[in-house]
Amino acid sequence: MSENMIHLTINHMPVEVPAGTRIIEAAHSIGIDIPHLCYHPDQSIKAHCRMCMVEVTGQRKLLAACSTLVWEGMEVITDSKRVYDAQVGVLDLILADHHQDCLACARNNNCDLQNLCRRFNRLKPDLPDVSSKERPRLDNPSIVRDPTKCVKCGRCVKVCTEVQGIGALSFTGRSAACKVTTAFDLPMNETDCVLCGQCTLVCPVGALTEVDHTSHVRHALHDPTKHVVVQVAPSVRVALGDDFGMEPGALVTGKMVTALKMIGFEKVFDTNFSADLTIMEEGSELLDRIKNGGCLPMITSCSPGWVNFMEKHHPEMIPHLSTAKSPQGMFGAVLKTYYAQRMGWDPKDIVSVSVMPCTAKKFEATRPELGRNGYQDVDVVLTTRELAKLIRYEGLDLKRLPESEFDAPLGTGSGAGAIFGNTGGVMEAALRTAYELYTGKELPRLEFEAVRGEVGGIREATIDLGGTSLKVAVANGLKNAEEVIRRVESGEADYLFIEIMACPGGCIGGGGQPIGTNNAKRQARIKALYALDKSLPLRKSHENPDIKTIYEEFFDHPLSHKAHELLHTTYAARPKRYDFTPYLHGTQK
Amino acid sequence: MGKTVSFISRNFGRYNPASLASYEYIGGFTALRKALGMDGLEIAKVLSDNGVQGRGGAAYDMGRKWSQARAVEAPHKCVVCNADEGEPGTFKDRELIRNDPFQLLEGMIIAGWSVGADNGYIYMRGEYSHLRPLLLSAIRQCEEKGYLGDNILGSGFSYRIHLYSGAGAYVCGEGSALCESLEGHSGRPRMKPPFIKQCGAFHLPTCVNNVESLSLVPPLLLDTQGFYKSQGTPDCPGTKMISVCGNVKNPGVFEVPFGITIREIIYDLAGGIEDGHQLQLVQLGGASGRLASPAQLDTPYTYKDMKAADLTAIGSGAILVVDERTSIIGFLRITQQFFFHESCGQCTPCREGNLHIRMLLDKVAAGTHTEQDIRLMEKYARIMSTASMCGLGETAQSALLSAMKRFPEVFAIKKEVAVR
Incomplete structure (x- = not known):
């Protein structure tokens, strides 16, 4: 028996766990879920909500199970009268300060607080309603904040500060006036916020949710004059199943396509197609920059949270961003030009919908650069969660649906396109194509394990492009991105190509993915997308026959004039509203 | 005033608090010289032997706190003097700073030496800003005379003291909230563990002591005759600074031996209730203290007796007397x-x-x-x-x-x- 194992009992059951384990985790290991709201397995401990109070023999006070480390011989009781009274009391205090609008709440039936109420058989507290009367904040295209529902658990603050390194949300005020908000209560988009939506993933209640656009889609579907076309991002197919009780990482492509067709979309296309297109443009751009002395290192631009981060926090680095649009943006442009021409549709009659794992994509779709002649290339962006809502409305049981294929011709994607959803995936897809375009030889081995990785962290690798070595870096989570930027700006690193995804694990861990997404599920999804890639006959973007066709018929070649016009974009510095510089330099009174 | 003693407050009125020379003249820094010849644990043992409990309110065994702090292995440690004194009705620390700032600094330097710290921080409540110039000047004078800075008195021990002001939050008297505030963050308590002794101010192992606790150290080190221990009761030896306020004739700060009764404090030291009024209740230890009824006035003022009487065990040393005019x-x-x-x-x-x-x-x-x-x-x-x-x-x-x-x-x- 190892020396650093601790023996304790929980409700008289013996438990053995490594030293340094907290009571809540020790209980979890034997299947006991101690009630909690602020505790989150992927976050540091906050001990704010005090729901997890338990009794430990010999201790005068109740102890918080989330913050207390186990010790040898500890006896924990999680269900005594004292514990019950304290937990119900805390729950009642939280309920009295929570606007109970459950039926109309985005998180109805998917809410940690509601689950606790069910568990404690609690409907209304004995206490008067003291919830905030602030109006919900609908001040950006991506995220709604509803302060009346906030339980002040601090999960959003932690994810924003510790994982993303942004700190757009924080606690302000004290006592009953304590609340979570942005700097100076400004609209989120005018603060440091990049709309990544990680806060909406960790919020235990409906205080932070995506802006719901399902009604826009339904409205379009009910309009007979519109061609409603949908594209689905690579990472949605390995996450959607979560919302229907399937195994983490379950691949539901075929069922999802069936569901979209049954919902009524005229055409169901695959963003993997435009991911391949992105690789053609971005890969060519990289080779062009290397050959012609362009701005290096070149950094990927697929992740809209990341692009927002660059525009807001590092405008000086903008020339490093690839000008290639994101796959969503490219798809929209292709749909409303090439495909519209092919079908003889007026672009104004097309409603271009995308299903994305992302809240920042909602913002991206509103960028004026991503449209022309008075229309936007993508009209409505749904998150994975909103797609699940549409499927529920339709009354479909995803698990039992038959499988269907994406429509042609914008429905074929390679394995390289599929792994766009993973951290390191864009890099790997680009390397597969760049290698073959650069050397003219066939890649001996398609997998670039060195750039594959886990949730969080930074990976560096040197790739041999037939004699020329290419130093690359991959990061996910904006805190890591900031570190990569630091290395580049300080001259510490001499990368040529960098892939950054704003969310932990990449798009599979995006802010629009099903509630309950955590690092364990992220890992399962990463595995699933790599397995999908491996199972496909087509694994290189430049070999995708539909990609070849679109260049033959429309774009001519990567980086052509037309490609530049439709598939590339521009970025601009976006100053934050609050600028302390004058104060810092003492020029302001 | 036969019931008051003069131990911690022994220097009150005896020297010019603005002058280090004046403090030295009455024997100031003798205790530091003695301490520098002692081992840190030996100093902690003096505190334990005298049964000293922390004076901030939590009444933690001070010698134990110091020996634990010393035992923590770290390249840098710090001492924090909690001068937040936020408990309503408590103003003994203010008097200690005002009348004897050098004894506090001497105590802090000894603390630094004893626990092996290289920096000391005084966190003083914002409302005491009028005492800032006095303390800052005292620190500067100590630096000039080599009681602070590098190689203090040739001992090889280097230590600096910094003065910080709070911004008025009561909760910043709580050790971890104090550390947050010291670091420039909002004053909100931290989750424990880690405890302050392992990870406190600036993420360094930190030993937090109250003003009175630190001020007690120099006289205690010089108390070879056992005067301190002769005061109080066998269970609870020593003396305590208290602040009495409310509806009494003579409110103020007193130094009393432990074991004195609440009645003696109110009627003998504080002059009794204002004319023509009846004592209704006494709140002990500040706003966070329990209320005593008139029937409990004969409880001896010791940790044990107060606890046995279901009263706040000393706490901050505040005694608020309320007569029948207040509901x-x-x-x-x-x-x-x-x-x-x-x-x-x-x-x-x-x-x-x-x-x-x-x-x-x-x-x-x-x-x-x-x-x-x-x-x-x-x-x-x-x-x-x-x-x-x-x-x-x-x-x-x-x-x-x-x-x-x-x-x-x-x-x-x-x-x-x-x-x-």
């Missing part, structure tokens, strides 16, 4: 308002509990309360004290809970209202 419910509402204002808002029981109890007390004051209201008040007061994250929430309802026990009549249901 008990009115008094509780003011106390509740204070905690409602001062809760940091981080943890549920304290953030929400203070709000609801305040509303319930308003009902009691209006006479519109029901049995259920009283039950709820007690229920949430207990949840606050058992489930809050820090000492603030834990003790915020001490006054209420003790009042419910000792003055049940003021919570009685007004029948006519209840029936209607």
